[in-house]
Amino acid sequence: MAITAWSEEAVSEIRKHPGMAAVMLLISLFLLLFLVIPVAQVVFAAFLDSTTGGFTLLNFKDFFNTALFRESFWNSIYVGLMAVVIASLFAMPLAYFTSRFEFRGAVIIQSLGIIPLIMPPFVGAVAMLMLFGRNGSVNLILDQWFGFTIPFMEGLNGVIFVQSIHYFPFILINLSAALQNIDRSMEESAQNLGCSGMRLFRRIVLPLAMPGYVAGASLVFLKVFDDLGTPLLLNVNNMLAPQAYLRIASIGINDPMGYVISVILVVIALGSMWLAMLSLKGKDYATVQKGGGGLAKRRMRPWEKFFAWIIVLLIMGLVLAPHIGLSMLSFGTIWSYSILPDDFTIKHFATIFAETPEYMTNTVLYSALAATIDVILGTAIAYIILRTKLIGRQWLDYVAMAAVAIPGLVIGIGYLRTFYGFQVPWLENQPVATWWMAIVVALAVRRLPYALRACTAALQQVSVSLEESAENLGAGKLSTVRKIVVPLMAGGILAGFVTSFATAAVELGMTLMLVSKNSDGPLSYGIYVYMQSAAGRGPGAALGIVAVVVVGLCTLLSYIFVDRRQKKLGMGQAN
Amino acid sequence: MNSNSYDLKANKAVSVNFKDINLSFGKTHVLKGINLFIEPGELFAFLGPSGCGKTTLLRLLAGFESAQTGEVIIGDKEVSYLPPWQRNLGMVFQSYALWPHMTIRRNVAFGLEERHVPRNEINRRTDDALKLVGLYELAERQPSQLSGGQQQRVALARTIVIEPQVLLLDEPLSNLDAKLRIQMRHELLDLQRKLSITTIFVTHDQEEANTIADRIALMKDGVIQQIGTPVELYDKPVNRFVADFLGTANFFEGTLEKSANQCVFNTENGLSIPIDNCSNDLENSGCSLVFRPQNINVSTKKLSGKDNSVQLQGTIKGKEFLGSTIRYRLTVKGKDVFADVTHQQGKRLIEDGMTVNLGINRQQMIVVRD
Numbered sequence: 054m055a056i057t058a059w060s061e062e063a064v065s066e067i068r069k070h071p072g073m074a075a076v077m078l079l080i081s082l083f084l085l086l087f088l089v090i091p092v093a094q095v096v097f098a099a100f101l102d103s104t105t106g107g108f109t110l111l112n113f114k115d116f117f118n119t120a121l122f123r124e125s126f127w128n129s130i131y132v133g134l135m136a137v138v139i140a141s142l143f144a145m146p147l148a149y150f151t152s153r154f155e156f157r158g159a160v161i162i163q164s165l166g167i168i169p170l171i172m173p174p175f176v177g178a179v180a181m182l183m184l185f186g187r188n189g190s191v192n193l194i195l196d197q198w199f200g201f202t203i204p205f206m207e208g209l210n211g212v213i214f215v216q217s218i219h220y221f222p223f224i225l226i227n228l229s230a231a232l233q234n235i236d237r238s239m240e241e242s243a244q245n246l247g248c249s250g251m252r253l254f255r256r257i258v259l260p261l262a263m264p265g266y267v268a269g270a271s272l273v274f275l276k277v278f279d280d281l282g283t284p285l286l287l288n289v290n291n292m293l294a295p296q297a298y299l300r301i302a303s304i305g306i307n308d309p310m311g312y313v314i315s316v317i318l319v320v321i322a323l324g325s326m327w328l329a330m331l332s333l334k335g336k337d338y339a340t341v342q343k344g345g346g347g348l349a350k351r352r353m354r355p356w357e358k359f360f361a362w363i364i365v366l367l368i369m370g371l372v373l374a375p376h377i378g379l380s381m382l383s384f385g386t387i388w389s390y391s392i393l394p395d396d397f398t399i400k401h402f403a404t405i406f407a408e409t410p411e412y413m414t415n416t417v418l419y420s421a422l423a424a425t426i427d428v429i430l431g432t433a434i435a436y437i438i439l440r441t442k443l444i445g446r447q448w449l450d451y452v453a454m455a456a457v458a459i460p461g462l463v464i465g466i467g468y469l470r471t472f473y474g475f476q477v478p479w480l481e482n483q484p485v486a487t488w489w490m491a492i493v494v495a496l497a498v499r500r501l502p503y504a505l506r507a508c509t510a511a512l513q514q515v516s517v518s519l520e521e522s523a524e525n526l527g528a529g530k531l532s533t534v535r536k537i538v539v540p541l542m543a544g545g546i547l548a549g550f551v552t553s554f555a556t557a558a559v560e561l562g563m564t565l566m567l568v569s570k571n572s573d574g575p576l577s578y579g580i581y582v583y584m585q586s587a588a589g590r591g592p593g594a595a596l597g598i599v600a601v602v603v604v605g606l607c608t609l610l611s612y613i614f615v616d617r618r619q620k621k622l623g624m625g626q627a628n
Numbered sequence: 629m630n631s632n633s634y635d636l637k638a639n640k641a642v643s644v645n646f647k648d649i650n651l652s653f654g655k656t657h658v659l660k661g662i663n664l665f666i667e668p669g670e671l672f673a674f675l676g677p678s679g680c681g682k683t684t685l686l687r688l689l690a691g692f693e694s695a696q697t698g699e700v701i702i703g704d705k706e707v708s709y710l711p712p713w714q715r716n717l718g719m720v721f722q723s724y725a726l727w728p729h730m731t732i733r734r735n736v737a738f739g740l741e742e743r744h745v746p747r748n749e750i751n752r753r754t755d756d757a758l759k760l761v762g763l764y765e766l767a768e769r770q771p772s773q774l775s776g777g778q779q780q781r782v783a784l785a786r787t788i789v790i791e792p793q794v795l796l797l798d799e800p801l802s803n804l805d806a807k808l809r810i811q812m813r814h815e816l817l818d819l820q821r822k823l824s825i826t827t828i829f830v831t832h833d834q835e836e837a838n839t840i841a842d843r844i845a846l847m848k849d850g851v852i853q854q855i856g857t858p859v860e861l862y863d864k865p866v867n868r869f870v871a872d873f874l875g876t877a878n879f880f881e882g883t884l885e886k887s888a889n890q891c892v893f894n895t896e897n898g899l900s901i902p903i904d905n906c907s908n909d910l911e912n913s914g915c916s917l918v919f920r921p922q923n924i925n926v927s928t929k930k931l932s933g934k935d936n937s938v939q940l941q942g943t944i945k946g947k948e949f950l951g952s953t954i955r956y957r958l959t960v961k962g963k964d965v966f967a968d969v970t971h972q973q974g975k976r977l978i979e980d981g982m983t984v985n986l987g988i989n990r991q992q993m994i995v996v997r998d
Contacts, residue, residue, distance in 0.1 A: 065694075069694075516723060516725065518721040518722070518723050518725035519725045519727055521690075521692055521712070521719075521721065521725070522719065522721055522725040522727075522783075522786075523727075523738065523742075524691075524692075524711070524712040524713045525690055525691075525712050525713070525715075525717065525718065525719045525787075526713075526718070526738055526739030526742060526786065526787070526790055527713045527714075527716070527739050527742035527743055527790065528713055528738070528742045529711070529713050532742065536738075537727055540729045541727070541728070541729055621770070622728040622729055622770070622772065
């Protein structure tokens, strides 16, 4: 009985939205073909006995019996955890200053929360080597003046250092939001009941802010654990992601170790997300009531202000270091064993525009196409999830979002495994896997979660009654979507497009796997290729500057556009 | 408001008929066997507490919900399977649902554009509708620049401009402040009379329904409890819920006992009250005796029993000053009872703790099902 009622409902829902049901089917097929099957192929290959073709755990046994792999495994875990610790050290005081005090540096702190994100860590990695390496500017100064050096960039330290500077905004943003969402009355009622000072902080403020911190921290761990570009550029190869890449690149796509490492990467990534969710279970506090939000703020005492500024400026220096270093590298002539480059020039920029403009044009083409696919899919999925009751819509959401937990490297390997055997019919000797459109599709799949989140948030802001009133006045479904829904979602769709575009423009792990010839390579690939040699560092850094400028400008422009639009529509208050 | 297409409106109002409507959301049975006929040109209210199904019933008529069983008939046409955009019903949403990316004029013109009405006619009718609600001067503004009351008028104009068969209003006044609400109430009534269009509005506010509706369907738990004019519902409630929902009422729980030519209501707290007109079907089932506070005669002196009234004694427990009346809270044999006494300047209030005599006319006491 229950089953027939259920299926009856399913059928009637399909009848209600026949167009959307068809769209949902198409999207499901797309995700199945370009996300589920490639990842499944990777998992399958990891458990495949290469001689018999049967199921085996031998590959995993081999993995853990090899000293280098064991070392890489623990190194990756160690780097991930240490990056969380260091990033927390950066983020916590900053979040505390802004939420607890009337602090003039709050604007700077907000900017600090954005600046690192517009430069991918691997781009700044070499620049950081120039500044903080054994013979970098900082250690040269320390050595000259104080006679000692600090091994910032030695081995794993370098990866931890670069990654924590890059990713600490995730913790800062989440933690600040969580602190700001604590209603003042929570604090005041505790004070009213006799609790104050550190005790108040420990018993009320910290537990309420914990979900935000854990969300940010797990994201940092995930990102650092999966990252391929930074260790590769710092020449740290005894970690998991570089090992997977090197195995596939040097031995070939039939080597099982690449797949085993991929499976381990995915499992740990999913595991850390799951742990984060578990620790947050039932703790999703929405505490802001109507009226005032945020903790009570007070003015800083002079000595507090002094220390706060020192900390803020120190962190600002670190955050800007990759940008400064990269600029100097891109404009410098020779920079070696010296605090500053010998001289400045623009010839590196001339080089990249003259010799390898395709890196830039490819990036714009790939990212724009991928972002377009993303916002179309994102809008459609958001509509299906929020506005229909089609059976399986939740699964569509889960699968699309799962791409967050799949490292780009793994998707790249999956594409090679799945599509290498197929030829593009109208091109000679061109496997589908390494065709440039494959890069576009892979980028789109990988960045879909960002666009989907933006589109979902945008659609959530559009009250259903705005659509219903259009239908009531005679507009059909399609007309309603075209004239009401999409115009009202425009801001969110644009935000989704920019996020997808900007992050796709600097994706490295996946492009390294899929780019078969230099002429197909995007910026990130170009930076990697240039940075391989000392002579290429200048042009590589120049490409990096181009990437940062493109990403930064896009972000700024979309922010301005969305902000203006929101003000013009008076959204947020009207509906 | 001079020569305007709305002045010359021909009366072509239609009826609305719900037949055996049952609607469930998953396992929740939201509308249970609704049968309701609304006369052409009526101003009809769906009244009830939140969650009673009144909004769902309205949305079902508009085509946003679909029922598992039953028919919805407008005029003489069954519309149960028509999508919302083919029903030609004008709905004003609780939130007004003005599109923030369009000017007031474009909001109002939208329905006509969807109907592919010629441009010059769109302009004329849009102007007329805006003039009708007195917002012609603000036509080029954005919705966010308007006050709540103005937004409501735009929503109304946008709806009536398409000349809908039936006007649907979902809690039309709930987002307005108290004073504006009363003003808009009268404007709505005037507009409805002027257009003579069948109008249905949903409200949880009994005062709102009582003041403007021709008839009311009072709902609870997905069931229509009673249909009737406001006076019928107030004076002749069919059950305790109806009596309790409209105005203030006193209840004595008990059982009805019928002898040869006399009914007696035996209350749980030991009173036996003779009843004038009682129906058979209430015998031996749980029921209540209902009487309104304003029908109680409160006196510190002994009341003469000759006016066919029931005599009770009660003790004053407290009082509320309501302006025109004083509402005394008394206990009568352990039951709380409210009694209203007209207030006049200089009139002495009765002290708390006093025992007073109460007289209630037997015509004003009725027995209802629980």
